[in-house]
Amino acid sequence: xxxxxxxxxxxxxxxxxxxxxxxxxxxxxxxxxxxxxxxxxxxxxxxxxxxxxxxxxxxxxxxxxxxxxxxxxxxxxxxxxxxxxxxxxxxxxxxxxxxxxxxxxxxxxxxxxxxxxxxxxxxxxxxxxxxxxxxxxxxxxxxxxxxxxxxxxxxxxxxx
Numbered sequence: 001x002x003x004x005x006x007x008x009x010x011x012x013x014x015x016x017x018x019x020x021x022x023x024x025x026x027x028x029x030x031x032x033x034x035x036x037x038x039x040x041x042x043x044x045x046x047x048x049x050x051x052x053x054x055x056x057x058x059x060x061x062x063x064x065x066x067x068x069x070x071x072x073x074x075x076x077x078x079x080x081x082x083x084x085x086x087x088x089x090x091x092x093x094x095x096x097x098x099x100x101x102x103x104x105x106x107x108x109x110x111x112x113x114x115x116x117x118x119x120x121x122x123x124x125x126x127x128x129x130x131x132x133x134x135x136x137x138x139x140x141x142x143x144x145x146x147x148x149x150x151x152x153x154x155x156x157x158x159x160x
Contacts, residue, residue: 003108005115007123011103013136013152015054015096017047017077021089022070031055031073038075038090045085047077052139059133098136101152102129110147120153130156 019042023034035053042049054074061067074096083092104119106112117135124131132154141148 003112004105005108005119006105007119008103008105009123009127009129010100010155011152012097012099013101013138014098015051015074015076016094017050017080018074018093018096019047019077019081019086020056020072020074020091020093022072024071034073035075038073041086041090042075042077042081045081047079047081049075050078051076052141055137055139057135057137098134098152098154100155100157101136102127102131102155104151104153106147106149106151108146110145113147113149116149116151120151124153124155132156 019038021034021038021041023030038053039049056072056074057069058072059067060070080094081092083090086092102120102123104116104123106116106119108115116137120131120135123129134154136152138150138152139147140150
């Protein structure tokens, strides 16, 4: 697969009938297991998984002011689901809409995924955009070690 990377701004990420589970470890095995569990949870509650896997990384500072990322995996369901039908550690949101984002489209080897974050930061710098630090990775495709990822990085809200 040929490697490509491009940016667009402003873009909006819209997800419907979102099922979300927070994860503690970012090791690939745990992420994969959690992604499989999300699909199972959607099916067990009578839904049908729709769309790609989405990973949200949100920076959080602890009491010592050390920044770590809170990570959540999200999938969409074709129909709305009730939180009562899902395990207690799974959250449901009818709609997630994130506007005013830098979008980076990446196609290449999964080991080069860190280039996405660099491209986001360079694009923000060049266009004088202040980012809020959250990144949504939409895994649009996978073929062996190659991936297609759309990364949405929202700007800081400019509302008064």
